Amino acid sequence: MFDYLPPDLARLLTLRVWHAMWLQRIDTKIADLQEQEAEQEQGRKNRPQEPDWIVELGNGNGRPPIEVHAGDCYAAGTRRRPVPRDEARRLLTSGVRACTHCKPDTQLRILD
Numbered sequence: 001m002f003d004y005l006p007p008d009l010a011r012l013l014t015l016r017v018w019h020a021m022w023l024q025r026i027d028t029k030i031a032d033l034q035e036q037e038a039e040q041e042q043g044r045k046n047r048p049q050e051p052d053w054i055v056e057l058g059n060g061n062g063r064p065p066i067e068v069h070a071g072d073c074y075a076a077g078t079r080r081r082p083v084p085r086d087e088a089r090r091l092l093t094s095g096v097r098a099c100t101h102c103k104p105d106t107q108l109r110i111l112d
Contacts, residue, residue, distance in 0.1 A: 051082030053104065055091060065096050073102035 006012055051071040057063040057079040068088050069076040076099070083091070089108050092098055098105040 053083050053085060053088035054080045055083045055088070055096070056080045065091055067097045067099055068092050068104045069099045070102040070104050070107060073099055073104075075099055075101040 006015065054069040054071055054073065054076050055065045056067040056069060056077045058066040059079075063079065067076075068083075068091050069080070071082070085108070088104060089110060092105050092108065092110050098110075
């Protein structure tokens, strides 16, 4: 099986060093990937739960609410804050626009 190895000691020792370096590189890569996976899993565990309702906020002084979304709505903008169910209902009944994609007014059973 090992008939193709070099016949002299110097080349065998060099080959051994090269293989040891490759094993060290492989072990380092394995350790890095295991650490990365552990950090990702820790991040998944520590991620806060999605809110049930989101209010999208406008620009300007006081940042008035402009639209109500369900918590998992893809159309919610970046200026937003989570709100409880009662506040989402209050905002919708007070005239704040409901998202046309996730339809929180239908989910909250608010009739026009």
